[in-house]
Amino acid sequence: MARRTATAAARPLPVEPVSPAAAVGRTLAEPLTALTDLPAFDTSAMDGWAVAGPGPWRLSGRVLAGQGRVPLADGAAVEIATGAQLPSGATGVLRRERGRLAELPDGAVQLHGVVGPGQDVRPRGQECGRGEELLPAGLPVTPAVLGLAAAAGHDRLAVHRRPTVELLLLGDELLTSGVPAPGRVRDALGPLLPPWLAAAGAELLGSRYVRDDFGLLRDAIRHSPADLVLTTGGTAAGPVDFLHAALEATGGRLLVDGVAVRPGHPMLLAALPGGRHLVGLPGNPLAAVAGLVTLALPLLHALSGRVAPAAGPTEALAAALPGHPVDTRLHPVRRTPAGLAPLPHDGPAMLRGLARAEALAVVPPGGLAAGERAEVLPLP
Numbered sequence: 001m002a003r004r005t006a007t008a009a010a011r012p013l014p015v016e017p018v019s020p021a022a023a024v025g026r027t028l029a030e031p032l033t034a035l036t037d038l039p040a041f042d043t044s045a046m047d048g049w050a051v052a053g054p055g056p057w058r059l060s061g062r063v064l065a066g067q068g069r070v071p072l073a074d075g076a077a078v079e080i081a082t083g084a085q086l087p088s089g090a091t092g093v094l095r096r097e098r099g100r101l102a103e104l105p106d107g108a109v110q111l112h113g114v115v116g117p118g119q120d121v122r123p124r125g126q127e128c129g130r131g132e133e134l135l136p137a138g139l140p141v142t143p144a145v146l147g148l149a150a151a152a153g154h155d156r157l158a159v160h161r162r163p164t165v166e167l168l169l170l171g172d173e174l175l176t177s178g179v180p181a182p183g184r185v186r187d188a189l190g191p192l193l194p195p196w197l198a199a200a201g202a203e204l205l206g207s208r209y210v211r212d213d214f215g216l217l218r219d220a221i222r223h224s225p226a227d228l229v230l231t232t233g234g235t236a237a238g239p240v241d242f243l244h245a246a247l248e249a250t251g252g253r254l255l256v257d258g259v260a261v262r263p264g265h266p267m268l269l270a271a272l273p274g275g276r277h278l279v280g281l282p283g284n285p286l287a288a289v290a291g292l293v294t295l296a297l298p299l300l301h302a303l304s305g306r307v308a309p310a311a312g313p314t315e316a317l318a319a320a321l322p323g324h325p326v327d328t329r330l331h332p333v334r335r336t337p338a339g340l341a342p343l344p345h346d347g348p349a350m351l352r353g354l355a356r357a358e359a360l361a362v363v364p365p366g367g368l369a370a371g372e373r374a375e376v377l378p379l380p
Contacts, residue, residue: 233283264290323367
């Protein structure tokens with residue numbers, strides 16, 4: 001329910017045409033269609049000889065990739081490179097390793113071999129025809145998408161604006177270097193979160209540390225220019241947990257205030273004035289990751305215009321996963337030949353299990369037995 005609420009909380013950001021290099025990691029705002037047939041002409045699928053009619057054939061030249069085609073008379077052959085345009089009149093391509101050349105008394109060269117009609121030819125439009133939809137809107141632009149777009153003739157892509165994020169790391173106890181000291185802990189979320197936000201298509205405007213001070217937090221939220229303000233810590237009801245009060249002071253409206261999930265149940269989602277949003281992650285590292293996949297990533301996908309799956313895939317468990325009596329549990333797992341294997345060190349403040357994990361298994365109240373299937377949330 002919380003993931004659905006986060007997905008429904010925002011509309012996709014505006015559309016802009018950009019160069020392919022600027023489109024990586026963003027989301028297609030329009031279907032990608034072919035501006036040409038692919039391939040755009042009949043081409044050779046192999047190095048060898050383009051032949052016309054039944055053999056043997058009299059060799060009469062060479063065609064390389066990028067050269068214009070020349071007519072090929074019946075009984076003739078030309079050497080051809082992979083990807084070169086097939087000469088008109090050609091009926092097939094004889095692979096180099098399957099052909100045999102013989103010199104004739106007049107000095108000409110004769111080619112021998114067996115070729116079926118259309119053999120080793122990529123016909124025009126084999127992959128797609130001009131105007132055909134290649135990819136739907138809502139898909140992230142990957143390097144493979146860029147390659148397909150270029151092959152289909154595109155110089156610019158229509159994508160949604162990248163959502164901006166400002167990361168506010170709350171707490172007087174946080175250290176940014178060195179080993180922990182009495183009463184002080186090393187900040188793990190400052191290094192951990194930005195790469196995951198980038199993987200979700202977000203642009204990080206900056207990360208900054210905010211002391212345990214109501215006024216500082218209120219002003220940081222009020223003046224942030226980001227589409228999403230992402231905070232760590234301060235979501236509970238401790239003596240210096242000022243996030244709820246700061247949201248009220250800045251006109252924030254709570255959409256989610258706590259989720260029945262362990263770890264991470266004090267996470268929250270709020271709408272801010274000006275169409276902005278705030279996601280409050282718990283301060284414990286694994287609990288913060290639970291908040292990231294539950295609220296922040298679905299919201300970022302909605303802002304980016306990405307199509308969000310209704311539910312994650314399910315996979316069988318290699319071992320039993322105990323559950324919380326009443327709440328859903330997110331457990332770090334890795335894939336093995338026997339199925340999903342739970343990893344130890346899964347406490348709210350622990351990262352050791354997560355560092356080896358490939359995904360988080362969604363464990364319903366009461367747990368799951370070995371062999372049962374669990375919904376899987378992929379890690380960025």
